[in-house]
Amino acid sequence: MTLARLSLTDFRNHAAAEMAAGPGLVALHGDNGAGKTNILEAISLLAPGRGLRRAALPDMVRDGATGGFAVFSEVSAGDDLAPVALGTGIEPAHPGRRIVRINGAAAAATALGEWLAILWLTPAMDRLFVETAGNRRRFLDRLVLALDPRHAQHGNRYEAALRARGKLLADLANADAQWLTSLEAQLAEHGAAIDAARQATLAALSAELAGQPDAPFARPVLTLVDSEGAVRDAPW
Structure with missing residues (x-):
């Protein structure tokens, strides 16, 4: 499966963002503070777990936003198959509870792993091999x-x-x-x-x-x- 489309709403510094990826490798570039890492963090939430920064869910809501946040994506397995819609986020009434939807139906966060395999290695992890076994x-x-x-x-x-x-x-x-x-x-x-x-x-x-x-x-x-x-x- 490949990530074909990504949509962010009130996530970190992105009030609304729409991105479509072409075939092959994708590189994000821009000025410092433009929100490149925030996009990567949003993608990391399309897998089970706490995401790239392991941050609390309410901390991901854009400053000044009155609601929660939403991350929506479409993943594709090829031209002959229909894309699969994956979404996650939180609602204002339940800021500490993560919501996951697959093709519009509620699902457990662990179910995301059946569609996308995501792995990251960031500069913040450069001490991975000299720190704790955990x-x-x-x-x-x-x-x-x-x-x-x-x-x-x-x-x-x-x-x-x-x-x-x-x-x-x-x-x-x-x-x-x-x-x-x-x-x-x-x-x-x-x-x-x-x-x-x-x-x-x-x-x-x-x-x-x-x-x-x-x-x-x-x-x-x-x-x-x-x-x-x-x-x-x-x-x-």
Whole structure:
């Protein structure tokens, strides 16, 4: 799928903007402060997650606007197929709740991953490989999501089960043992699916890199450390 049309309403510094993309690569250019990054952020909202800047939804509304904001797009799979309409935004009555529509019908944000695969690497992420493992996992999960839209669902359910288990363990004396067992089963199920998707993505990337011709740049080696094995085999 390719992004053929983008429309913004009261998003960041854009009161109203309409853009249509031709075939091939697209480059945005303009003066500082013109709103180029804001356009990229709007596009990033057409995928599951919090977007390029991970900003709060109300912060994306244009200063002075009286309503919410809207991002509308049409994605195309070719001349023989009808375009698909993807839209997201917020309403004034519910500024903290994201609305998603696919061909006019309400949908969950995770459903966006079935239509567009979006990945970004920005200058603000230049410390990705020297900061926390959590930041690297989030970047890896964005890669995985581009290949497997179900990855977000497993991640959301895993996090929900983890939070529920934490609340139970905070009052262990009164915890429901059956409910705790159920949560552990959910964590195992979704955790295994998350790990399998991550491993499959890294295997696909490694195979692609191995098939590239030799170049003057070093070829990266991609691995995902098994934390359980790392602890088991640690010298202590």
